[in-house]
Amino acid sequence: MSKLPPGSFALNADALNRMMPMHVRLAADGRIIGCGSTLAKLLDNLPEGQDLIGRDLFDTFELRRPSGLASMADLHVHAGEKLHLTLRGAGRPLAFRGLAVDLADGAGMILNLSFGIGVVDAVRSHGLTDGDFAATDLTVEMLYLVEANTGAMQALRGLAQRLEGAKQAAEAQALTDTLTGLRNRRALSLVLAQLTLGKSPFGLMHIDLDYFKAVNDSFGHAAGDHVLRRVAEALQSETRGHDTVARVGGDEFVIILPGLTETGRLDAIARRIIEALTQPIRFEGQTCRISASIGITISTQYDPPEPDRMQQDADEALYASKRAGRGQAQFHGSDGDRRRA
Template structure:
C-alpha cells in the first residue's frame, strides 16, 4: 500500500497538516491544509516542491534525487517567497520513488502565526506548538498587564510627588519644593537670585471679607506673579501671604529690582 492510496491521504491531512506528498519527479501530489495555507489560493498540485521550498541543511538539493539523499535526516528549510519563513522537516521515501515530507515551524512559529493567520486548528491535536502558543499568549497578556500596572503606579507616583511639592490653593511650588531646588542649585553652584514678598494688609482682608476673599486674593497674586517671571524661574508660596521668587542666572541687583 502506498501513500497515494485513498485511505491514507485523509489520515495524513488530519495527523500531519504540514505534510507534502511528492511524486517520483518531486512534484506535489497532495499538500496538507496548513502547508497549503502558506501559499494562499495558489493551486499546489503538480507544482515542483523545490520551487516552493529551499533545502538549506544538511545540504542543498536541486532535484528529487537530492531530496531523497536526505531521507530520514533532520532538514532545515525555508520558503522561497517572502517572508521566507524557516521550517524544520523530515523526508521519508516511498515505494515508487515518491516521498512524504512532514514540516513544522520550530522557533519561527510565532512569526508564522502572525504572517499566515494561523490558529490552533491549523496544528495537529498532538502538536505541542499549541501549548507553546498558549504560553506565549499568556506571557504577553501578563506582560501587558504588568506594563499597564507600572504606568498606573508611575502616574500615581508622579501625582503624589506633584502634590507633595505644590501649594494646593495657588498651584505654585511650596516651601518643600523651594528647599529642594535651592539645595540642587547650591550643589551645582549655579547663579540665582531670591525675592521674598509678602502682602500688606492681607490680615484685614481675611478679617473683614472672610477667608474665601483672602483665598481669592492669594490666587490672583499667584496668577500675576506667574505672568511676570520667565519660564525657568520659580515662584513658591512659603507662608500664609509670603512668596519667594527664585530667578535663575541673575546676580545683579538692578535687573532683579526692575
C-alpha cells in the same frame, strides 16, 4: 500489494494527512508526488499558486540548513535531522522547519514540515483554522497563549500608566502649596539644589507681606486666605513662566529667577511686585491693604553658591527693607553695604 520489510507497515495517504497535514511525499528522484492538505492550502494562497505535485523538491524549496543539501542522496544522509527550509518564489520568504525520513520500501522519502516559531504570522496571513492542524498539534494552544498574553500585557500596561499618573499627581501635590497653588518649600529646595549643582546663575528674592497680620486680625482668616491667593496671582503675573514662585511660610514667599543676575532688572521686577501688592484687595465688601518688603541676592556673588547661605542673606536684606520702612526692596551686598532699591 507489495510485501513490506519486517517491522514496517503501510499507511494510506488520508491517514498520513490526518497526522501530518503539512507533509511532502517524495519520489526517489526528488519529485514531489503528494502533499498534506494544509501545505496545499498554503500554496493555493500564494500569488503564484501552483500545483506542487510533479515539481522537484529542490526547485521548490531552498534547503538552507544543514548546508549543502542539493540532492536526494544528501537528504538521505540527513534523514531524521532537523532541517531549515524556505519556499522559493513566495512573496515574503515562508520559512519551515522540516524532518525527512526514508520510506521502508526504499521508494522515496516523507518530509514533514512545520512553521516553527513563525506559526502565529503564518496562521494570520494564510487564514488557517483549527482543522488545518492535527488534533494532537499544540499550535492552537500557542495561538491562545499569544493572544491571552497580549491581553494580560495590555492590562499591565494600563495599570502601569494609571499608577504613573497617580504618582505624578502625588508628586505634584507634594510640591504644591495647597492654598495658593504655588510651589512649596520642598519644591523650592529641589529647584535651588538643581540650580546650584548645575552652576546656572540666578537671582533670589525673599518677600514678606507687610500689614498681613492686620488683615487677618480685622477681617478674619477667610480674608487672609483670599489675600494670599491674590498675592500668588500677582507674583506669578509679574514673573516669567520658568521662574519658581514658592510660598515658604504664612505670608512669606521666595522667587527664583534663573539667568537673572543684573541688579537693574531684578530691581525693576521687585518694584513692580511691590506696586502690584500695594493695590487694595476687595473681599466681601471689605478693602484689604497690604504691601511687601523684599530682600534680593544673586548667585554670582557666591563661590560656590550655597542655597542655605543665599536664603539667609536674602532674609537679612529683607529685614533691612522692613527696618528701613517697609514697602521696599534691598539687595544683599557682598561687602556688607546694602543698596537701596
